[in-house]
Amino acid sequence: MRMRKVMAAALTGLALIGLAGTASAGTSSADYPWPPKDVTPVHKTKAELQEQADAFTAHQQRTYPRVFRGSRDVTPGNWGGEAEGVFDDMQYMGNTVTFTYQGQDVTTFTQVNAPGTHTWSPQEYCERTAECTGSASDHRGGLIVFARNEQFGITSARNFRPNGEVVWVQSWTPGTEAQLAVLVSDRAYTFTR
Template identity: 70%
Template structure:
């Protein structure tokens, strides 16, 4: 399992090296969004907290590999508009800080339950500045955006089950790492 995750991140990174700098309409043009037959997820606060704890443990384990050599990985509490989870929550996000290439880096990621995120990849690119797209190994599409005003780089992974997971940072040249995080299927509402 661990080797498969490392290989997935490596293959995603290789694909991104060739595709992230060019916009590709074909990856999102043929992705029907929202997918048909999306199955809603309804979980209790206790179930969501267990899942959030697993997400944090995953960040602590994988960020030093994804962001090669990252140290002092400190995931923040998962929640919505405020820290903490509640019954039937349909998305969770958190801030994570770590040291990377001599700088203190902060990322934000959000995991959206199936059907929660309504915009299609095409609509996202009409709203935000898209810099590229790539299909992932499980039938999803990762869309890259940048907000030049604030220096925000993001990777949005649209999944066939209707989930959208995105990761962002204010650190340039982190697109392939953000894509590896966003496309990691350990971050999901459907377990």
């Protein structure tokens, strides 16, 4: 059953990429209402956040070889903010994952933002900070916005969710948009559990 969910997510990610280059790929960043109404803030202790970070890491170790089919040596880094480690009432967590995929070394960076932390709307994000390349529905009421930074060779996907969370993943490896879409739309990455 779990494998079916991963495969369905991967196929959805591939479908999203097929749509991402078009302005009509579901909801556009200009049409997506942000911030959502009735956002419930999340406040957790350091112990609760560490438990969540450990669950994120275990999830990365299980799913990266499926999302990046055939990847090897998947090594998640420690979760934290500006530095490694978590602390009471932290409102976002990020980490890197390194692995070998199709014969090359790949690194991704993931950041999970608690509801209400990410204040820029998708449209503001695209206008102020990113060269957005498309958007698509995540089929759960959220919006995935794809962006590219040519200067640094970064491809990213950012999932704006109806509960006010924003999850983003970036890669320095071209051609990974489908995998990034699967990762950001994965509801295992959440502050609300």
